[in-house]
Amino acid sequence: MSVNVAIAGATGAVGEEFLRLLELRSYPIKSLRLLASARSAGRKLMFAGREYTVEELKADSFKGVEHAFFSAGGSISKEFAPHAAKAGAIIIDNTSAFRYEPEIPLVIPEINPKDAFEYGARRIIANPNCTTIVALLPTYPLHKQFGLKRAVMSSYQAISGAGAQAMAELEQQTRDWAAGKPLTVKIAPKQIAFNVIPRIDAFQENGYTKEELKFLWEGRKIMHHTTLRATATCVRVPVMRSHSVSLNLEFEKACTPEAAREILRNAPGVIVQDDPKTELYPIPLERSLKDEIGVGRIRQDISIDDNRGLCLWAVGDQIMKGAALNAIQIGELLLKQGR
Ligand SMILES: NC(=O)c1ccc[n+]([C@@H]2O[C@H](COP(=O)([O-])OP(=O)(O)OC[C@H]3O[C@@H](n4cnc5c(N)ncnc54)[C@H](OP(=O)(O)O)[C@@H]3O)[C@@H](O)[C@H]2O)c1
Structure with missing residues (x-):
């Protein structure tokens, strides 16, 4: 199984780590979209030996995306995660935007892996604070x-x-x-x-x-x-x-x-x-x-x-286990269940 992936906040400290670890762990990526602010639109980033162009994060950025990793700040997650969910993506969010909402799972795979599957209609899984x-x-x-x-x-x-x-x-x-x-x-x-x-x-x-x-x-x-x-x-x-x-x-x-x-x-x-x-x-x-x-x-x-x-x-x-690695491990849990 391979998936269409997007990273919102791809040019940041956590975004850079996502790119490194997704490649290192051979995350099964069908397509990859790198999203950031308008400031970074057009910037080129390398992933797995290929050059990708950073796009401005917009409401319609998630068409066809299945796993969306968010690391662009809490207000950005609040605004754009619902758009990603509407497009059918499961969102793994690194910010504190949703962590304290009772129906949003907050997951460390080594501790509460089963919670990851309780993302419900909002399709959001929160990554805990580092x-x-x-x-x-x-x-x-x-x-x-x-x-x-x-x-x-x-x-x-x-x-x-x-x-x-x-x-x-x-x-x-x-x-x-x-x-x-x-x-x-x-x-x-x-x-x-x-x-x-x-x-x-x-x-x-x-x-x-x-x-x-x-x-x-x-x-x-x-x-x-x-x-x-x-x-x-x-x-x-x-x-x-x-x-x-x-x-x-x-x-x-x-x-x-x-x-x-x-x-x-x-x-x-x-x-x-x-x-x-x-x-x-x-x-x-x-x-x-x-x-x-x-x-x-x-x-x-x-x-x-x-x-x-x-x-x-x-x-x-x-930046690894406190952010990108933990989020990727959540994605890997989903992949194991074919989600
Ligand atoms: N750093 C850590 O150790 C760590 C650990 C756990 C969780 N987190 C959380 O992860 C998130 C990102 O942290 P970071 O350390 O990676 O921050 P950062 O280095 O400042 O990167 C922020 C990222 O968000 C993007 N961004 C900012 N404003 C945006 C907008 N209006 N629209 C779209 N993209 C926008 C930036 O794009 P531009 O380059 O275009 O500005 C950049 O890619 C934060 O919520 C933070 O609390 C961080």
Whole structure:
């Protein structure tokens, strides 16, 4: 079975990754449409040794399209996903536009693959937030075994999470700093070079940012764990690619770091990198361009009674598993069922 594919947002950071991974994974593509804003119309992009011309995304861009990957921002998804659905496409959306609507499935294939088939008449499947994916892949297998009660997540998020222009800004600020020139701040809320910024996405009335609340909202929905308690602090760091998270997990049952390592060694999408004696723990520079979420620094949380707590450190390439790869894996689930 091969399908007609469209990528809305093909010229962006996630779009570029879609092109690389669709080719690498030999996604069975019959035809491919690359869509972006009017600014990029006419630009040439290479896919599988062939040149494709980027077209302006319009309401009628989806004629004949079967799988439509969206990564052009939430407002664009809201406007154009219904047109793609009307044309008969199944939409796999990387933005936060639909994630919190009860009837829209929110899927990490290693955790809740069956939900992908519940896209219904709206024909939309949402891809979770990138930090949520990095945090939940190691958390879920431990939850299944020990029963997760509460999670505290602190993130260290790469600048590429804010898109291609933000990556260029970090690079330019670093060059200007080295040359002794004044730095320009346009995309991130503050200078990101040689700095950390404790604000990602918009502030909410309760003092959290939206990014921080996504972990709770999405964690409950993906793990089908409606009573989960969770809190997060999300921080942008001057790392080009791959998000890191520190997790403090409190469980119903007692657990040990040894048991957790064994469970995670057998968990899909996760690789255990945990040996303090040999300096083995996952870091962004080494997890970039890798499929799996690396997990290490696994230890008993000494602040929780009865050995019911664990601390972990997880790192994953958020443009890959946090976005394009996860979306493509959802598409592959559909293909296996002939959809
Ligand atoms: N970066 C990540 O790690 C990551 C991870 C998970 C989810 N996401 C989500 O994925 C989406 C894209 O992120 P990104 O990092 O790839 O951003 P980006 O690098 O800024 O790329 C944005 C893409 O959207 C296109 N676009 C912008 N305005 C448009 C319009 N009016 N009509 C059609 N296309 C338009 C851009 O086209 P032009 O080049 O023509 O402007 C570009 O292709 C966002 O919703 C983001 O939250 C990103």
